[in-house]
Amino acid sequence: MASSSGGTLRWLASVDDAVTQAKSSGKLVLLDFFSPT
């Protein structure tokens, strides 16, 4: 999954920020650990 080009996905860089958004949206957090190489 490290090959993400962004597309129309708006990736956050902070788990805490994602959790905050999940609380307000009712969605679940998708956490992707990636290596840039």
Place this chain on the structure above:
Amino acid sequence: MTYPQSFVQDIVNDYCVPVQVNNSIDENKPVIERFRHIWTPDLRILDESAFELYHWNGYLPPAEFAARLLAGLGFARLRLRQFGAAEGLYADALRRFPTTFTAPEAQYFSAVTGYRKTGEANALLHGWHELEKTYPQSEWTAKQNFD
């Protein structure tokens, strides 16, 4: 390339708040340690308290990724006892991606969801019969055979 596919993006956008963590950056060490991250690709589905509800490692091509994500989201909703949401996610996974590696798992837990939702053993037995009939060689078929 998985994420550029629009059908993958649609599932992510519909159901998830996506967050990426670069495991080569020093400032990310705390979150790497917090989640005991060890190998990429490493995907987690978390609830709103950052509790991990589903996890998988390894690259998947787009259709396999989409099916895995739908089934993972279904399992997450099942663990949260949100049975209606789980039911819908599993149905979507099975309708759209019935030949993927994940499909037998989706069929297995779809049946579990029906049982947890209704308390009716027939929901479980019918779903597991379908599992055995449709995916006879699956690990999940072996797991439901408790004779």
